[in-house]
Amino acid sequence: xxxxMRVGIIGGGLMxxxxxxxxxRWFVLDKFPVRAELVAVCDLQxxxxxxxxxxxxxxxxxxxxxxxxxxxxxxxxYVAVPHHLHEALYLEVLSAGKDLLAEKPFGIDLAAAxxxxxxxxxxxxxxxxxxxxxxxxGALRAIQFARSGRLGKLIEVHSCFWHASDLxxxxxxxxxxxxxxxxxxxxxxxxxMHVVHVPFRLGYHPRRVYAQLQKIYTQRPDGKGGxxxxxxxxxxxxxxxxxxxxxxxxxxxxxxxxxxxATNTWSIEILGTDGGARFTTAEPKSFWHFERSREQTWxxxxxxxxxxxxxxxxxxxxxxxxxxFLQMWASYAAERAGVLGDRLGCVTPxxxxxxxxxxxxxxxxxxxxxAVALPD
Ligand SMILES: NC(=O)c1ccc[n+]([C@@H]2O[C@H](COP(=O)([O-])OP(=O)(O)OC[C@H]3O[C@@H](n4cnc5c(N)ncnc54)[C@H](O)[C@@H]3O)[C@@H](O)[C@H]2O)c1
Numbered sequence: 001x002x003x004x005m006r007v008g009i010i011g012g013g014l015m016x017x018x019x020x021x022x023x024x025r026w027f028v029l030d031k032f033p034v035r036a037e038l039v040a041v042c043d044l045q046x047x048x049x050x051x052x053x054x055x056x057x058x059x060x061x062x063x064x065x066x067x068x069x070x071x072x073x074x075x076x077x078y079v080a081v082p083h084h085l086h087e088a089l090y091l092e093v094l095s096a097g098k099d100l101l102a103e104k105p106f107g108i109d110l111a112a113a114x115x116x117x118x119x120x121x122x123x124x125x126x127x128x129x130x131x132x133x134x135x136x137x138g139a140l141r142a143i144q145f146a147r148s149g150r151l152g153k154l155i156e157v158h159s160c161f162w163h164a165s166d167l168x169x170x171x172x173x174x175x176x177x178x179x180x181x182x183x184x185x186x187x188x189x190x191x192x193m194h195v196v197h198v199p200f201r202l203g204y205h206p207r208r209v210y211a212q213l214q215k216i217y218t219q220r221p222d223g224k225g226g227x228x229x230x231x232x233x234x235x236x237x238x239x240x241x242x243x244x245x246x247x248x249x250x251x252x253x254x255x256x257x258x259x260x261x262a263t264n265t266w267s268i269e270i271l272g273t274d275g276g277a278r279f280t281t282a283e284p285k286s287f288w289h290f291e292r293s294r295e296q297t298w299x300x301x302x303x304x305x306x307x308x309x310x311x312x313x314x315x316x317x318x319x320x321x322x323x324x325f326l327q328m329w330a331s332y333a334a335e336r337a338g339v340l341g342d343r344l345g346c347v348t349p350x351x352x353x354x355x356x357x358x359x360x361x362x363x364x365x366x367x368x369x370x371a372v373a374l375p376d
Pocket of ligand 1: 010011012013014015016042043044045048063065079080081082083085103104105130131132189190
């Protein structure tokens with residue numbers, strides 16, 4: 001394999017440009033064995049293509065994704081488009097013989113996710129799905145703690161992602177607020193992959209789910225002086241159970257667009273009888289852990305930049321969103337090149353399908369007002 005991963009982006013909006021920024025400072029990775037270069041971009045909006053024309057390595061800007069897929073310079077395609085376009089575009093990427101970093105939720109629904117997973121397996125291409133928060137040092141510490149055996153008997157797990165931008169009723173509608181473009185799973189499609197990645201990686205696979213789903217604002221300004229329907233779920237609380245050593249253990253997944261006081265707050269809490277771990281992006285330098293003793297004490301570690309893939313950034317500096325996004329891409333590149341070792345990998349197609357099984361069961365649970373069993 002060439003030691004330069006040449007990337008093409010389809011969808012140069014919010015996330016497409018975030019990816020460009022990650023490749024633009026790839027050199028912060030210290031002694032990383034793979035170089036990355038953004039060479040091609042496709043978006044329908046000329047103004048966005050103009051933005052990418054400022055990126056020195058970009059040699060192709062096009063409004064036709066097929067033109068990008070015919071480009072022999074492109075090895076890996078990152079697709080960051082609305083959810084109703086995932087299936088068709090991901091399948092075309094694979095047919096073109098390219099590797100894929102897919103944006104979540106990996107298809108608009110369970111059927112789409114299964115088709116993409118199956119096509120990925122048949123194609124033999126390297127396919128992973130985006131979820132970056134677990135690559136933050138505090139999240140990596142929580143995973144390490146859970147694996148260390150220091151939890152004792154697992155009591156419960158909370159995995160949450162909270163936004164508050166939708167509290168404003170005057171915020172105009174966009175594609176993420178409508179079933180036809182975001183999917184019936186709504187906020188679970190938007191934020192769900194972020195909350196399942198760590199629990200799934202720890203082997204916490206829900207056996208049963210009871211879902212509380214809420215539509216809070218059902219209409220919003222359409223941005224053209226009128227009013228548009230908002231028919232997706234705003235908030236979802238999934239109360240699930242996993243089985244650990246023959247015992248049922250509750251795992252709660254929360255994805256919320258209306259969470260007062262939260263901008264983009266991802267958190268994980270894992271509690272056991274002997275120990276516990278807690279991390280939230282609201283306190284990006286703090287890793288909290290608990291160890292059973294005579295007194296009830298949570299200890300706070302002031303974290304620095306202890307990422308899985310070393311960088312030239314000072315070890316005492318604090319990381320943020322662009323850093324974990326870059327670390328996720330480093331993980332993708334390392335795994336693709338066969339040098340991931342025991343570091344955290346990106347969400348696999350099987351995990352993405354498992355997440356859709358959970359979200360589909362959550363919809364059924366809400367419809368039937370009952371707990372719904374999940375496949376093993
Ligand atoms: N990993 C994360 O933290 C994160 C955050 C936000 C969004 N996302 C995901 O990223 C994806 C995109 O979300 P976004 O917020 O960047 O959306 P966005 O609306 O900002 O950008 C989407 C872009 O896709 C372009 N597009 C639409 N159809 C196209 C086509 N046929 N060919 C080429 N370009 C096309 C649009 O012009 C737009 O610029 C979604 O799957 C979303 O769930 C991930």
